[in-house]
Amino acid sequence: MRKSIATVSVSGTLTEKLAAIAAAGFDGVEIFENDLLVCPLPPEDIRAMAADLGLTIDLYQPFRDFEALPPPMLAAGLERAEHKFRLMERLGADLLLVCSNVSPLAVGDDALAAAHLRLLAERAAEHGVRIAYEALAWGRHVNEYLHAWRLVQMADHPNLGTCLDSFHILSRGSDPIGIEAIPGEKIFFLQLSDAPLLAMDVLQWSRHHRCFPGQGNFDVAGLVRHALNAGYAGPLSLEIFNDHFRQAGTGRIATDGMRSLVAVERELAGAAHPCVPTGFAFTELAATGELREVLGALGFARTGSHPSKPVELWWQGGARLLLNDTGGDAALIAIGLDSPDPGGAVKHAESLLSPVLPRERAPEEVPLDAVAAPDGTEIFFCDTAWLGDFGPGAPVPGQITGVDHVALTQPPHYFDEAALFYRSVLGLRPQESLELPDPYGLLRSKAMSTGSGVRMVLNIAQVGAGQTPWQHVALACTDLLAIARELRAAHPELLLPIPGNYYDDLEARHEVSPELRELGVLYDRDEHGEFLHLYTVTVGRVFFELVQRVGGYQGYGAGNAPIRLAVQHAGQPMMGG
C-alpha cells in the first residue's frame, strides 16, 4: 500500500517537513494549507521540490464551511473554491479535502448540502480536481461518516467522493463496519490516526491528542481492513495533530509514523510478533563504588568478569546485573532480553526502522544483537550463550529471585514513540496509563508487559528543567518483610524514609501489619492479590525497588508512586528552586 502523511503531522518548515517525510520512505504527502501559506516558496517550487524528493502531492486541505450555507452565500463559497482550484493546478494536486461545515450559519438540509457539493464538484471537474468530503466529528449537521457518504451519493458526481478519517469515526464510537457498504472507488482518501481514550471535548481531543496508529486505544488496523474490504486502493495517510509531535524532531517523528504504518500492514497481514522476549537476561548498569555498596547490601556479589571489557556479572537468584565501569554516573545503560530467536528479533526490529547497534566484540566472544530504544537504552536479544563470557560462576544464594520490571524515563515529546517501540518492536502490550502528582510537576506513566516474563514501565516527567531523569530496576523477592528487616537493621541509610501520614491513610483503608510502618514498606492490593514494595535511595540516575507479588496482583503499586516521588525530591531538591 502507498503511504502518505499530512504535513501538519511533523514539525518544521515546509521544506524541512518534505525532506524528512521523503527520507522516512513515504510515497506522498497531504499539503496542509497553513504549511503552504507560511512558506516563502511559490506553489510551482513546492511542486518541484516534492517531485525531486520522489513525493506525490496526494491531497490539498482543508477547504472549510462550504456546503449548506444559506443560498445567498453560495456564490462567495464557489469563488473561494475557484482560488483553491487554481492554486492546486500550480501545486500539481488534484484532490481537495472538504470538511463538513462547522459554521453556526449552516442549515440542516441534506438536499441543499448535496446540491452545493454537486455544484462544487462540477466546478472542480473543470480544473481536473476531485473533491473528498469528510465528516468532522464536530461538524454542525454532518458529523458521521455515513451521513457524509449519503450526501456524496445524493450529489452523484464522478468528481465527488468521501474522505474517511479514523479519528472522526472512532472518536464518536461509530461502527466502522459500515465502510464496507461504500464502493471502494468512492472512498477518495483514507486518513489514519489513533488517540488515547480521553473524556473530553472531541475537537480539543482531535487537535491536541491524536497520535500514530498503535500509540493509542483505537483499532485503526481494523478500520483499514474494512476500507480494503470495500475495495479502497488509495494511500494510507497519517494525519496527526499533536502538541508533542509539533515540538519533536522532524525526521524522528516522520520515521515513527512510517514505523506505525509498517506495523499496521503487519497486523493486516495477520502476522504475530515473531519473537516476543520471555524474560530479563540481564540489566546493565554504569557502575560506581556507591552502586556496588547498595547492591552488596541487597545481597548481590560479583560472580564473574568479562574477559576483555570492564564489565562484571553480579548474580543473585534469577537476577543478573552487569556492572560496567564506564567512568560515568551510575545509570541503567542496557537491558538484555531472553529471546527465542535473537537474530530474528533484530531483523524484526530493523524492519520497523529501529536503529540496530554495531556489535563491538572480540573474535572469541559471543555475538549479541542489540537495538537502541527511544531513550538510548541498548536492548540486547539474548540466548543463554552470553553467560559463558563471564566464566563458570553460579548465582549467590539470596532472597531475590529475579527482575520484576524495569522503569525508564522517556525523553520529552517521545513518550508515544516509546510506547510504539515497546509494542511493535518488542511485542509488549500496553497495560495501565496513569498521571501521578510529583511535587514539581506531573508524572505520566504507562506500564507494558508481555503477559509473562517482561514488564516495563515508561515514565515521562513533566517537571521543571534541571532534573535528572530517573530509572529503576525492580527486583522480585518472595519474602519482602524478611529483606526489609535485614536492611533496616544493617543499612537503614539506604532505604527511603516513608512519611507516617502514608501509614495513617493506609491503615484506614486496609488491614495491614504494623510492621509495614516500622520497616517503611509500601502496600497495594487489587482484585487479584497484594503487592509489597520498598525503594532504595537513588545512586546517580538509578535506584532499586524490591517487590513481592502475592496472589495474581497485576499492577506496579502506582498509587504509591507520589509518596516515593515526594521523598526522593526531599532528598534531592530541585536545582534553582
Ligand SMILES: O=C(O)c1ccc(O)c(O)c1
Ligand atoms: O481539525 C480540523 O479542523 C481538521 C481539518 C482537516 C481534517 O482532515 C481533520 O481531520 C481535522
Ligand SMILES: [Mg+2]
Ligand atoms: Mg482528517
